[in-house]
Amino acid sequence: MQRILIMGLPGAGKTYLAEELRKQITQAGKTCGWLNADEVRRYYNDWDFSREGRIRQSLRMRELADESNTDFCIVDFVAPLPEMRHNYKADWTIWVDTIDAGRYEDTNKMFVPPEVYDFRITEQNAEKWADFIVSHLVENRRRPTFDWKKETVEQLGRWQPWHAGHRALFERLVQKTGQVCIMVRDCQGWNDSNPFNFDQVKNAIKRDLDPLYQGQYEILLVPNIVHIGWGRGVGYTSGEEKFDEEITKISGTEIRKKLGLK
16 A cells, blocks of 8 residues: 655645645545545544644544555645654655644644645646546556666756746756756845845746656756856767747846736
C-alpha cells in the first residue's frame, strides 16, 4: 500500500482534490482508501490544535492509513509542521499551494512550506491535476531529478518579474536537453529599478514551473552578468528565440508600472 499525503492550508482545495484523486485511481483499476483529517478528529472527538495535538493527529493518521487494505491510501490534512509530515512518512506528497493564507491565523503562523514534495498544485482545478497525478501514481513514475552532469540549457535574465513570456522561453529551451538552469542576475535596485530580490524572483519562478516542470530546472543567483563569451571551438551554442507578437510584447517594465513599481 502506498500512502498519499495531500497537504496545504485550510481552504486550499485539498478535499476536492482528494475526492477526484480517489475517483480517478479507482477508475484506473486500483483500490484506494481516503482519510479526511476533520472526519478523523470528529470520530475521536479530538479538537486539540496545539502543537502537541497536531503531532498526535499526524501519528493517528499514519496508524489509520497503515490499516488500509488498499493499493493507495489518501490522507488530506493541513500538516503545517515538518514533524507531522515526517510522522506520516508519505510515499507521495502533494502540496496544494493555491492560497497565501487560510482562515485560521494560528495555522497560518505555524505553517512551514515543504521543501520536498512530489507535486505542487497552484490552481484549484481538481479534475485537471488529479488526471496528471494519477498518471504518475498508477505507473509509479516519479518526477524527474535534475542531473548536474547532463547537458543543460542556460536561461539568463533579471526576471523582474517572471512572466508568461519568460515561461514560454523556458518551455522552448527545456525541449532542447530536458533541463534548464535558470540564472537570476543579482540586480535588485540596479539602474534605480529592479525591485525584486532573489528570493522573491525564485519563489515566483518555482510557483509557476513546479506543477509541470519540477525536477527539470534549477535556479541560481549569479552576478549582474551583461556579456557571455567563450573561446573558439569549445562547442557551446547560443541564440535568440523568436516568438509571436502576443508573447514578444509582454514587458516586465509595463508589469512593474501596473504594480506601481519601477
